[in-house]
């Protein structure tokens with residue numbers, strides 16, 4: 001299959017996840033194009049047999065450029081096998097309320113675009129202190145302390161479960 005992976009990222013973790021997905025799918029014999037949503041508005045979906053969209057949660061929202069892409073291509077996406085990967089820190093925890101919020105964020109994103117993905121998965125992201133400015137770094141240290149995350153100042157801490165993501169891809173592209 002020829003598979004499109006369109007992603008949006010603010011600090012880089014979703015790009016890493018998109019590239020990981022590409023390497024897994026290529027290893028299974030697929031052709032893959034990975035493209036940032038900012039560069040994808042003109043892309044033709046007719047070239048592809050399936051698509052993955054991936055974006056990350058910031059203050060309860062997915063990046064605007066991914067929403068624009070999903071909305072612009074909803075009709076085409078709805079005819080393909082598709083997967084939405086929503087990256088967040090809440091997905092790294094077990095808090096039921098936060099998990100319910102993640103479902104609402106994903107639902108709002110998809111409904112807003114008019115896109116009905118074949119599957120939605122929540123993927124744990126990362127603290128990227130190497131990418132944060134002073135204020136973001138301060139806010140994220142506070143969030144880390146509230147969640148009992150043991151983060152080292154100035155360093156990145158990754159929660160993405162790569163083996164679980166590989167399993168998601170296996171079960172998605174297997175048919």
Ligand SMILES: Cc1cc2nc3c(=O)[nH]c(=O)nc-3n(C[C@H](O)[C@H](O)[C@H](O)COP(=O)(O)O)c2cc1C
Pocket residue numbers: 008009010011012013014015055056057058059060061087088089090091124125126127128136140
């Ligand atoms: C300013 C800011 C706001 C964030 N807001 C949320 C949030 O509302 N819920 C959540 O679960 N994670 C939140 N996160 C965590 C990100 O989703 C997480 O760091 C993710 O790995 C970012 O992916 P990216 O590097 O691809 O942008 C936030 C991170 C930052 C820096």
